[in-house]
Amino acid sequence: MLELRDVSRRVSGVDHLSGISIRLERGALNVLLGPTRAGKTSLIRLMAGLDRPSAGSVLFDGQDVTGRPVSKRNVAMVYQQFVNYPGWTVRENIASPLKVRGTAPAEIEREVKRAADLLRLRELLDRRPAELSGGQQQRVAIARALVKKAGLILLDEPLANLDYKLREDLRAELPRLFADSAAVVVYATTEPAEALLLDGVTVAMHEGKVVQAGPTQSLYREPQDLATARIFSDPPINTIPAAAAANPARFAGATTLAVRAHHIRLQPRSASPDVYVTQVESIEINGSESFVRLDVRGQHWVMLARGIHAFAPGTSLTVYVEPEDVMQFDAAGQAIRPRREAA
Amino acid sequence: MKPVNQKAWLLVAPVLLLVAISAIIPLMTVVNYSVQYVGSTGRFSWVGDEWYREVLHDEKFWNALWRNLVFSGLILAIQIPLGVLIALNMPRKGWGVPACLVLMALPLLIPWYVVGMIWQMFGRVDIGLMGVMLRDFGYNYEGDPMDAWFTLILMDVWHWTSLVALLAYAGLVSIPDAYYQAARIDGASKWSVFRYIQLPRMARVLTIAILLRFMDSFMIFTEPFAVIAGGDPVFLSTELKQTVELGKKAAMSIIYFLIILALCWVFYAVMTRNDGEPGAADQKQTKGGGA
Numbered sequence: 001m002l003e004l005r006d007v008s009r010r011v012s013g014v015d016h017l018s019g020i021s022i023r024l025e026r027g028a029l030n031v032l033l034g035p036t037r038a039g040k041t042s043l044i045r046l047m048a049g050l051d052r053p054s055a056g057s058v059l060f061d062g063q064d065v066t067g068r069p070v071s072k073r074n075v076a077m078v079y080q081q082f083v084n085y086p087g088w089t090v091r092e093n094i095a096s097p098l099k100v101r102g103t104a105p106a107e108i109e110r111e112v113k114r115a116a117d118l119l120r121l122r123e124l125l126d127r128r129p130a131e132l133s134g135g136q137q138q139r140v141a142i143a144r145a146l147v148k149k150a151g152l153i154l155l156d157e158p159l160a161n162l163d164y165k166l167r168e169d170l171r172a173e174l175p176r177l178f179a180d181s182a183a184v185v186v187y188a189t190t191e192p193a194e195a196l197l198l199d200g201v202t203v204a205m206h207e208g209k210v211v212q213a214g215p216t217q218s219l220y221r222e223p224q225d226l227a228t229a230r231i232f233s234d235p236p237i238n239t240i241p242a243a244a245a246a247n248p249a250r251f252a253g254a255t256t257l258a259v260r261a262h263h264i265r266l267q268p269r270s271a272s273p274d275v276y277v278t279q280v281e282s283i284e285i286n287g288s289e290s291f292v293r294l295d296v297r298g299q300h301w302v303m304l305a306r307g308i309h310a311f312a313p314g315t316s317l318t319v320y321v322e323p324e325d326v327m328q329f330d331a332a333g334q335a336i337r338p339r340r341e342a343a
Numbered sequence: 344m345k346p347v348n349q350k351a352w353l354l355v356a357p358v359l360l361l362v363a364i365s366a367i368i369p370l371m372t373v374v375n376y377s378v379q380y381v382g383s384t385g386r387f388s389w390v391g392d393e394w395y396r397e398v399l400h401d402e403k404f405w406n407a408l409w410r411n412l413v414f415s416g417l418i419l420a421i422q423i424p425l426g427v428l429i430a431l432n433m434p435r436k437g438w439g440v441p442a443c444l445v446l447m448a449l450p451l452l453i454p455w456y457v458v459g460m461i462w463q464m465f466g467r468v469d470i471g472l473m474g475v476m477l478r479d480f481g482y483n484y485e486g487d488p489m490d491a492w493f494t495l496i497l498m499d500v501w502h503w504t505s506l507v508a509l510l511a512y513a514g515l516v517s518i519p520d521a522y523y524q525a526a527r528i529d530g531a532s533k534w535s536v537f538r539y540i541q542l543p544r545m546a547r548v549l550t551i552a553i554l555l556r557f558m559d560s561f562m563i564f565t566e567p568f569a570v571i572a573g574g575d576p577v578f579l580s581t582e583l584k585q586t587v588e589l590g591k592k593a594a595m596s597i598i599y600f601l602i603i604l605a606l607c608w609v610f611y612a613v614m615t616r617n618d619g620e621p622g623a624a625d626q627k628q629t630k631g632g633g634a
Contacts, residue, residue: 071530087543
């Protein structure tokens with residue numbers, strides 16, 4: 001188990017991380033989710049021991065490892081760039097952490113084979129990284145991290161540099177790959193969809209702080225505050241001041257209402273939805289879905305509608321929002337849990 | 344059989360024309376001279392391989408070739424490691440970067456003949472700074488071919504090491520930070536980082552540096568001509584300049600050209616034998632590393 005206690009890091013007067021306290025368990029995929037510059041990489045470097053926290057402590061399995069140099073920590077890391085030793089073959093690359101440790105050649109051979117099978121690199125063992133595609137290079141890097149049998153495996157946006165199709169393939173395999181490693185696995189990403197697919201535990205980060213941590217599904221469904229809701233929405237979550245809502249009486253006590261793009265509908269679902277008359281600003285079609293940008297009483301919303309629609313910009317469009325899809329936040333941005341029975 | 348579309352010739356014609364004018368025609372003219380005797384009246388007569396045989400039996404030619412090879416060898420042995428060493432120690436950020444780059448570029452901006460003149464002055468035992476300092480050790484480049492040789496090596500190192508350093512530096516800065524982090528995580532020593540990360544990632548620019556430095560040093564002419572006015576030690580180029588007969592000159596030129604071509608090919612083949620073709624999806628982030 002990896003535990004951070006009130007960890008912060010200041011670099012030349014700028015807070016990169018402040019007051020972070022989290023516990024990450026073995027066996028679960030721990031996702032750090034947040035936009036660029038949220039502090040994900042800084043936090044990962046701290047966890048690895050590449051940087052020292054300015055305050056607070058890092059504990060691994062109950063042992064204080066703050067300030068212990070990275071080379072003594074048994075950490076494995078996979079980067080956004082595909083980092084492999086350029087002069088070595090795939091086989092030598094995968095074997096490198098074991099060689100450093102002085103593992104017996106027969107066991108190295110066995111471990112390399114096992115990792116190569118797991119990552120479908122069997123045919124490529126004698127090639128050099130430069131002869132591989134980006135996806136294959138990243139597989140080699142992941143294989144290297146796996147054979148190291150590190151207590152902590154850190155993946156810093158490992159799929160960001162891959163093209164779309166390769167990303168999907170590798171993403172689907174990741175939970176399986178790390179399922180039976182006994183390590184604490186930490187995976188940083190900017191994409192909410194990635195966090196949802198990997199499931200496990202999500203730590204939502206914003207401006208160097210942890211805004212919420214917990215099981216991924218509950219973070220997605222019931223964000224504690226507006227910041228988490230924003231981080232965990234792609235396309236961006238739609239907001240409107242409660243006073244400007246179609247039916248303000250329903251949301252008494254709330255300051256801001258938020259609703260996800262796919263919860264804005266062209267047809268009502270219940271007998272009493274909130275009805276908004278909007279202006280179409282623009283529309284983007286990706287083949288099976290349409291992203292419709294709407295002007296709703298001065299707010300800019302995005303509606304995700306199934307199928308292809310041809311709404312001309314400037315025309316007016318009536319959309320429906322079901323009250324149970326609406327998230328409510330108070331003036332401080334904290335979530336107000338609706339009591340369904342009472343509504 | 345499929346009919347061949349002869350129009351394709353039309354499309355490659357401009358390239359053929361360009362190559363013909365810029366390379367093939369001049370080269371063939373020289374080849375033509377090298378197998379003829381040109382009389383004083385401008386009359387050509389066929390002599391076959393006579394000029395070649397004369398050149399290849401000429402001791403002066405072999406001495407010059409030997410001097411050239413040793414010169415280039417020494418130049419590479421000094422400039423490549425020195426350039427890499429300088430590049431490794433150049434700053435990576437801050438105001439030091441532009442300062443270093445400008446300083447390193449300065450020698451490269453000086454015309455070759457001027458470099459020769461500078462060193463001719465510099466080495467003079469009566470007024471030159473280096474000459475006066477080394478005078479007591481018996482240094483005199485005008486009298487001693489070895490001293491002249493030493494001066495030329497020093498001059499070339501001064502003139503061109505920064506090119507190697509700049510190329511190596513370009514290779515170094517293209518290595519993403521993640522590689523160094525990964526090395527730290529693996530507990531790699533400074534030497535391992537150099538041997539397994541920096542050197543392989545610099546390999547391509549160093550190949551270019553070695554080729555450029557080899558060709559330039561092998562063809563050196565301007566500077567020795569300026570420093571020692573074509574006297575001893577004689578290089579192939581200065582020997583060529585002193586040769587009078589057009590046919591012999593041409594034959595020498597062809598031999599000289601073939602030597603450079605062959606050596607470059609050997610260098611290139613040896614240095615790139617381990618290179619795979621660059622991956623189709625080579626890293627988006629690390630462009631330049633492989634370029």
